[in-house]
Each structure stands twice: as structure tokens, then as C-alpha cells.
Amino acid sequence: MKDTISLKQNHVFRRLYSKGKSAVDSRLAVYCRKNGRTNNRLGLTVGVKLGKAVVRNRTRRRIREAYRIHEDRFVTGYDIVVVARVKAGHSRYRELERSLLTLSDKLGLLRKEAGGR
Numbered sequence: 001m002k003d004t005i006s007l008k009q010n011h012v013f014r015r016l017y018s019k020g021k022s023a024v025d026s027r028l029a030v031y032c033r034k035n036g037r038t039n040n041r042l043g044l045t046v047g048v049k050l051g052k053a054v055v056r057n058r059t060r061r062r063i064r065e066a067y068r069i070h071e072d073r074f075v076t077g078y079d080i081v082v083v084a085r086v087k088a089g090h091s092r093y094r095e096l097e098r099s100l101l102t103l104s105d106k107l108g109l110l111r112k113e114a115g116g117r
Contacts, residue, residue, distance in 0.1 A: 004071060007043030007079060016043075016081045023103040027091050028063070029083040030103040040074060042067060043081040050089040059084050059096075066097040073101075073110050080109065 007013065020033035035041060044063055046056045063082055067074075074080075088096060104110050 023106040
């Protein structure tokens with residue numbers, strides 16, 4: 001992730017949960033808020049309900065990779081937190097990727113591409 005910084009501060013996560021916009025489906029919940037910077041900050045939350053450490057880490061890696069591959073499609077200047085729900089632990093990579101892109105598009109985080117795509 002060349003233009004994205006990891007979010008680690010708890011108070012930033014809490015601010016996003018309370019004041020940010022959100023979109024939810026069965027696998028993921030995405031929260032976003034403008035950050036006034038020239039780059040994005042990405043935070044991932046994967047709870048214990050998802051499974052043991054192996055499952056949680058695999059889910060985290062898959063979400064981070066889906067974001068990394070499509071990073072150039074995201075508009076800049078946002079804090080983004082992705083919360084994995086229980087179903088995400090048993091989902092395939094393509095399902096998580098599709099879910100992330102769909103929710104990000106609902107929130108207006110994806111650039112409008114020329115050519116009507």
C-alpha cells in the first residue's frame with residue numbers, strides 16, 4: 001500500500017464509529033470519514049468471534065490485499081475502517097474483494113472511471 005497509512009490509534013477508530021459514514025453487508029462493515037490529508041489511512045478490525053488466530057490473520061491479509069490491489073481506484077483524503085463480520089472468516093477472497101468494493105462504492109470512496117465502467 002504505497003499511498004496508505006495504517007490506522008492504529010483507538011481514538012481514531014472510535015471517532016469513525018461515532019461520526020463517520022458507514023455501509024454494511026453480511027461480510028464487512030466499512031466506516032469512512034474525511035481526514036484532511038493527502039493520503040488515506042486504513043484500519044482493520046477482526047474480532048475474536050471470527051475464529052482462532054489463523055482465521056483472523058488470513059481474513060485480515062485478504063482484506064488488506066483486496067484494498068492494496070484496488071488502492072488506485074480509491075479517492076484520497078479519507079480514514080477508512082473495515083470491520084470483518086463473522087461470515088468473513090469463511091468467505092473466499094473474491095467474495096471479500098467484491099464486498100469491499102461494493103461498500104466503498106456506496107460510500108463514494110471509489111473514483112468515477114471514464115468510459116462508464
